[in-house]
Amino acid sequence: MLSTGMLSFTFKPKKFASAVAYLAQRRPGITKKELCKLIYFADKEHLLRYGRTITGDRYYALEQGPIPTRGLDALNAKRKNPEDDAEVAKYGTLNGWTFADNGFPPDLKALSKSDVKALDSVFQRIGHLPAWELEKRSHKEVAWVRATPNGAMDFDLFFEGRPEATLMRDILLEESGAVA
Numbered sequence: 001m002l003s004t005g006m007l008s009f010t011f012k013p014k015k016f017a018s019a020v021a022y023l024a025q026r027r028p029g030i031t032k033k034e035l036c037k038l039i040y041f042a043d044k045e046h047l048l049r050y051g052r053t054i055t056g057d058r059y060y061a062l063e064q065g066p067i068p069t070r071g072l073d074a075l076n077a078k079r080k081n082p083e084d085d086a087e088v089a090k091y092g093t094l095n096g097w098t099f100a101d102n103g104f105p106p107d108l109k110a111l112s113k114s115d116v117k118a119l120d121s122v123f124q125r126i127g128h129l130p131a132w133e134l135e136k137r138s139h140k141e142v143a144w145v146r147a148t149p150n151g152a153m154d155f156d157l158f159f160e161g162r163p164e165a166t167l168m169r170d171i172l173l174e175e176s177g178a179v180a
Contacts, residue, residue, distance in 0.1 A: 007155035009056035017087035021106035037134035046118040048165040061147035065138030
């Protein structure tokens, strides 16, 4: 779970694709940027509450905000990891910037109850916001602000300003070997 002093997780293509489908069915016409931002906020919420992200993806601080790297490649069908692309393609494809949902329901067996709870919570709070507003909110995230431009975001910084999640952070760091 530890990588060069930072918390890290293993990317789960089925979970990522199911999260995409879950959100796309709740918001027809959802854009790639909206998906990436909502999944970021859901991954963060799940990490703070339950000690792991939903998707396991690594986030990078790009100009438009946090981006799930393997997830974005899968949405774009980059063919870097064909199994990732295939998982997303089960549910739809990009038509320009918009995710064209094919109506196939998300694999709820791939998502835990806590995954769905975090996705629902984020969607209820900010799922209606346009891409520009989600981007603006993501630019206030400590992990994005403190990351090197276009560099990896530190999951440890997701806990900044969230004293209620300090115990979870400490447990994760101890289990990963980052704390002696």
